Amino acid sequence: MFSRLLPVWSFFLLLTTLHPVAAVWPAPQSYTKGNTTLYLNQNIKVTYNGAFLPYTYGYVPSGFSSKEVVQAGVSRALSGIFESKFVPWVLHKPNSKFEPDVYQGQNWLKTLEIIQKAEDKPSAFKPLDNEVDESYNLTISTAGDVKLTAISSIGILRGLETFTQLFYQHSTGTSWYTPYAPVAIQDAPKFPHRGILLDTARHFFPVDDILRTIDAMAWSKLNRLHIHVTDSQSWPLVIPALPELSSKGAHHPSETYSPADIERIQKYGVHRGVEVYFEIDMPGHIGVVSLSHPELIVAYNEQPYYWWCAQPPCGAFKLNNSAVDDFLEKLFDDLFPRLHPYSAYFHTGGDELNKNDSMLDEGIRSNKSEVLQPLLQKFIDTQHSRVRKAKLTPVVWEEIPLEWNVTIGKDTVVQSWLGGASVKKLTAMGHKVIDSNYNFWYLDCGRGQWLSWDNGLAFETGYPFNDWCNPVKSWRLIYSHDPTAGLTEEEAKLVLGGELAVWSETIDPMNLDTIVWPRASAAGEVLWSGRIDPATGQNRSQIEATPRLNEFRERLVKRGVRASPIQMQFCVQGEAWECEYPM
Amino acid sequence: MFSRLLPVWSFFLLLTTLHPVAAVWPAPQSYTKGNTTLYLNQNIKVTYNGAFLPYTYGYVPSGFSSKEVVQAGVSRALSGIFESKFVPWVLHKPNSKFEPDVYQGQNWLKTLEIIQKAEDKPSAFKPLDNEVDESYNLTISTAGDVKLTAISSIGILRGLETFTQLFYQHSTGTSWYTPYAPVAIQDAPKFPHRGILLDTARHFFPVDDILRTIDAMAWSKLNRLHIHVTDSQSWPLVIPALPELSSKGAHHPSETYSPADIERIQKYGVHRGVEVYFEIDMPGHIGVVSLSHPELIVAYNEQPYYWWCAQPPCGAFKLNNSAVDDFLEKLFDDLFPRLHPYSAYFHTGGDELNKNDSMLDEGIRSNKSEVLQPLLQKFIDTQHSRVRKAKLTPVVWEEIPLEWNVTIGKDTVVQSWLGGASVKKLTAMGHKVIDSNYNFWYLDCGRGQWLSWDNGLAFETGYPFNDWCNPVKSWRLIYSHDPTAGLTEEEAKLVLGGELAVWSETIDPMNLDTIVWPRASAAGEVLWSGRIDPATGQNRSQIEATPRLNEFRERLVKRGVRASPIQMQFCVQGEAWECEYPM
CATH class of the missing domain: 3.20.20.80 (Glycosidases)
Incomplete structure (x- = not known):
């Protein structure tokens, strides 16, 4: 009974704990994150099935071995973070503190360990629908170790894309960080x-x-x-x-x-x-x-x-x-x-x-x-x-x-x-x-x-x-x-x-x-x-999706695609309740 | 009676004589043109009220005298022709001959004589509606003389814009021409x-x-x-x-x-x-x-x-x-x-x-x-x-x-x-x-x-x-x-x-x-x-307007504006009847 006496919009205020949003688009099947900030630089040690995989900016693969596909994917993922210059003030209220204090010391990401658990089938790079397993697991520990596992190299590419979306550039210009460690993601597509x-x-x-x-x-x-x-x-x-x-x-x-x-x-x-x-x-x-x-x-x-x-x-x-x-x-x-x-x-x-x-x-x-x-x-x-x-x-x-x-x-x-x-x-x-x-x-x-x-x-x-x-x-x-x-x-x-x-x-x-x-x-x-959110068993809600799509749209723009805005900037910077149809 | 026996679409075929279209957007109040080709280069002699006005690429005016406004307008108009690289194949059927034979000799535009018939009022550059006369007359003789007259310097700017729209670049890359001489245009706006x-x-x-x-x-x-x-x-x-x-x-x-x-x-x-x-x-x-x-x-x-x-x-x-x-x-x-x-x-x-x-x-x-x-x-x-x-x-x-x-x-x-x-x-x-x-x-x-x-x-x-x-x-x-x-x-x-x-x-x-x-x-x-076409006394028709707007849209794109297409390219290249609702 008490709750019925509250004004309608007070409920929306409660939703502010959802902000900042979980960032990743499309939503992983399972996703937990923390609030520890870790910094990324080009010294992160990348391995693929145990072998060192040097990060080369703009790596151009010569063929289609699994290793080349993965190495090019790593190059694009890291470049995407370093080059897109995505300082996320646009996702936060004007004049708000939206990023870590870069002068308070930085905890670094140390390793990106990529493990492909099976050999790619010959059809991996031109599959029929359902022929390739695109699932992946991605974890980032607070100690700075990233682990990405998948069955196929395509699954690794999917995981690398998710990885990219966890990062922002600091407004000081030469630091990149994720504020979301520890991260644990299990993911796989609904439709092939x-x-x-x-x-x-x-x-x-x-x-x-x-x-x-x-x-x-x-x-x-x-x-x-x-x-x-x-x-x-x-x-x-x-x-x-x-x-x-x-x-x-x-x-x-x-x-x-x-x-x-x-x-x-x-x-x-x-x-x-x-x-x-x-x-x-x-x-x-x-x-x-x-x-x-x-x-x-x-x-x-x-x-x-x-x-x-x-x-x-x-x-x-x-x-x-x-x-x-x-x-x-x-x-x-x-x-x-x-x-x-x-x-x-x-x-x-x-x-x-x-x-x-x-x-x-x-x-x-x-x-x-x-x-x-x-x-x-x-x-x-x-x-x-x-x-x-x-x-x-x-x-x-x-x-x-x-x-x-x-x-x-x-x-x-x-x-x-x-x-x-x-x-x-x-x-x-x-x-x-x-x-x-x-x-x-x-x-x-x-x-x-x-x-x-x-x-x-x-x-x-x-x-x-x-x-x-x-x-x-x-x-x-x-x-x-x-x-x-x-x-x-x-x-x-x-x-x-x-x-x-x-x-x-x-x-x-x-x-x-x-x-x-x-x-x-x-x-x-x-x-x-999938249309259904596994966490609720209900249709996914625009309320949860909108800020994530706003963020993804900003990333599209920063990476060179002229994507249209879906809301006015007041909404992009605001809390979800501020631009929700109140009912 | 005979005409009633013709198939409906034969009438549209008759309309092909309208092509190529009159090019200018918005349509001048009065416009006649011929089919003599004249070429333009940077040696055209420009005068303003009798005084030589040198064409300077990218002329940056320092103030707001009538002369500076006109001189900057001339610079933009000519640069717009020379720089936009608008070779109009996109307005013509694939594999058609759409431009003059540049090796068959070129008749040149010699003079651009600009005459402003009244002094600009102090309000000319920040007018109330109806305070400035934007009308202009523009003629191009087959001998290569252009005459642009107007009451105000703003009228001259309007005429220069029309002038720009009469020109194309030749596909050989270093020639610019109008195929429409002689031209006679009288123009003024319907609404201020x-x-x-x-x-x-x-x-x-x-x-x-x-x-x-x-x-x-x-x-x-x-x-x-x-x-x-x-x-x-x-x-x-x-x-x-x-x-x-x-x-x-x-x-x-x-x-x-x-x-x-x-x-x-x-x-x-x-x-x-x-x-x-x-x-x-x-x-x-x-x-x-x-x-x-x-x-x-x-x-x-x-x-x-x-x-x-x-x-x-x-x-x-x-x-x-x-x-x-x-x-x-x-x-x-x-x-x-x-x-x-x-x-x-x-x-x-x-x-x-x-x-x-x-x-x-x-x-x-x-x-x-x-x-x-x-x-x-x-x-x-x-x-x-x-x-x-x-x-x-x-x-x-x-x-x-x-x-x-x-x-x-x-x-x-x-x-x-x-x-x-x-x-x-x-x-x-x-x-x-x-x-x-x-x-x-x-x-x-x-x-x-x-x-x-x-x-x-x-x-x-x-x-x-x-x-x-x-x-x-x-x-x-x-x-x-x-x-x-x-x-x-x-x-x-x-x-x-x-x-x-x-x-x-x-x-x-x-x-x-x-x-x-x-x-x-x-x-x-x-x-x-105006909504009414003075030539017919009727509402302007999409049939006449569409190819002109297609051309104007191409000019927008060539001059650096990401304008949307309004028809598929088959229609832009085709005759009006090909993409008209047949009735």
Whole structure:
């Protein structure tokens, strides 16, 4: 009874003991910390399975041995602490004492002992989902000894990222410390597939933008970059056996990915535990091929576009034409051997194929499912067998099994963009699923129409010019989404994880970072840590998450990513109750 | 009858003759152009009222004579052409011929003759709205003579900006050309007040961000930067007579504006025809003063905040306390003499004052309008007489006259954020109005809640966590808005123009550019060129505007502003009909 008499907000005052927050994003499965300050400098002795591992600033690995992966990870982790200059005044009230007195003597971190408990499997650096153990344990003793253990080198990378997030720079400029010793963390991901889909066809992203995205993914413990590399709008991918594809289909010669670019992106990802895989969307969403191979495509840039596809320019493969198959054989024979060393997957697309396209196909002249379905079944069978022959695993969009009733292999992973009922159906059918529910995880939504609407009836039809998936998915909405909601336990096991979608109608290098970050990190926590907080058994609360995401966002900015703020600075500096909806 | 038989999209094909577009944003009132190519180099002979004006790269003016303003403008215009490296392949189909053959001989621009037809009035560089004539005429003959005439030096700056937008860099790298000669432009603004409101209290923006914003404003022919410099969240403004305001109220010592910073921002604006003026919002939205002068403020950071104000932290001046008046006298005596040399206006705020605050004021203890209104009337009378004494003109938010029935001076400008019916009421009352209708021109809207919502009832209340003014105002919606819609001719004359609002709850230097640009430019065209196209007498069409805004956006990017794309690159490179909603 007494508590009911207290003003509502007095409870929030009690929460101040939670501040400063536990810092790490995404939240570890188990995490205890103390309040002893330990300092870090470049003399920390690093060992890997007992052998001395020198810390080299900017270490560039020459290959993919476990040792090289770990050594490069250590170099990045320590550099990340020393170089990012993150003095955390922005997380504390103005004029407050927020850091240790550096002149009161410093206790130093002495050792960073890294132990990998098993040898990496050959697939460690291009795993199928669930093939690599990403778990790790991290302890920091008050005596200054750090111990990081994991099964795989990828687990070690995850632990190093967590380690990085425990440190701040002192405002005096040349000291780095953690105020949280002793630390004990046990951690492992909830879902094996935690990704971002980046569309490089509607706008081109230079390699550096992609590498920076991979960096921020690794910091967020996201591990799959799905590059939707072509679409009806452009073909930036250089295929040496078919050079006309990019020479006629790229926006500009400067906006292409050479084989060396692709390899560089993939290798960069491997070293950060981010598997990069590619999608060539077909048989729809491929109109651009018409610019170099018009005989293979129907309905290219037909108008009114909505009769033939979801957005201009339209264009699909002819479904009953052996030349398409010959073309794809040549394309895949060139591409797959180059992708295979660093990817386990290849995505053949399959979304939004419009039946009307085949009305224009002189070899079909029908939009009837009973005519088209067997042709599509054959198309998928043929192409997926090529994917498998190249030792890749096919991924398709949900329409292939759900809308077209095409039978796909048990190995095939299905990506759902409609989410919800589709995920339920797919898992009930026994399919492995990647969830990209557009109501939650489409990062491009809500910023308005890109089509132009003329005055008159079009204006009235389009007004107020919201886009199809309005509104913007705020991080709070993104964070509320559980990819396994509504599923049975058996069904939930088939959900490999999810991907945030970055369709690039109105996204290019100028605004990429501000749109993706830190919202993708919010989903990253759902995918790594789980929607449920193990400490409470309840859904994770924004109250606990917000200050941690504020801190993580500051770290993104300090490490070179133009992440958007999620709150005004008063809130970032304040206590959680000050910017909580009071109820 | 024949035309009805043509397919719908054939009409769009006819529109291709409009391409390439007229390039200039905002659209001039009258504009004819040809298709002769003229080249530009640094040897162009520039004169100003007959006297030779040497082109000096990066010319830094020492003062504010008309000649210095013009000379600096010429330097920026030419540097803008030479330095921005805008090779316009991005506006043309891949693999198309989009530029002149530089080896086929070059016809050169010979002279740029600038004539200012009247002497600048003393107020030219800090005008009241309607006090400066911004019109200009610009002609380029096929013989290579450019003539730019204007009444004021500000008009010349506007014409120079138009001139800049007629040029491209050749892909060979060392040639610059316009393909549009002969050119004849007559131009003048529709509205005298074309502004942006930037909130520097919820996030701080370093001086460089503000200067870059002024640059992009000048390129868009926007001319008023309203800096909402303080709010309940922070006080970044250094007041030497009251240093405690910023030392206790700023987010951090590094996040303050010194008097030298303020002067630098204002002078930078003057040289670009952008008048910078400041708002200290009161008597609400001023809680931060409580950190240094708690005796002046009621309800600071009270919870639940919604009982006392619109967002945390709450806080308002005591309305019946002479110490408040003494404080403001000291504040204004320090501030106004520094602002006055470069500003005509000072904004005293007045939005969202919550009557309940005075329940906590020991000198009032009432939330009754009949008690508070006379106190507020006296408060406004006193402070506005101080504003006038400093030879500044007061600006207030609409609540002061409309909600509180406070009588304000005839000189006073009223800013409306509710728009529509409020603008109608205010102009019917005879008030001069700045329109910032939040349904159209609030650039911060639609990106989600920044408040945190706990699990349980709060979660259900807040879900799906849209913000109060959802959705995002796309440039198409922004562009559809006429600030004088629904007004009589007499009422419309009182609308001085409008301001785009950049409230910074979730905006900081990381995403400022991507959020403001090019959306503010879209309103810039409504305010400069008018919602109606004089050529057709109809509302301007997105079909005509979109390719011009695409081009202007590319110029923003090339000149260093991280403006967001408004269409996918296929559309930017294509013909208007290809990305038009077909109807």
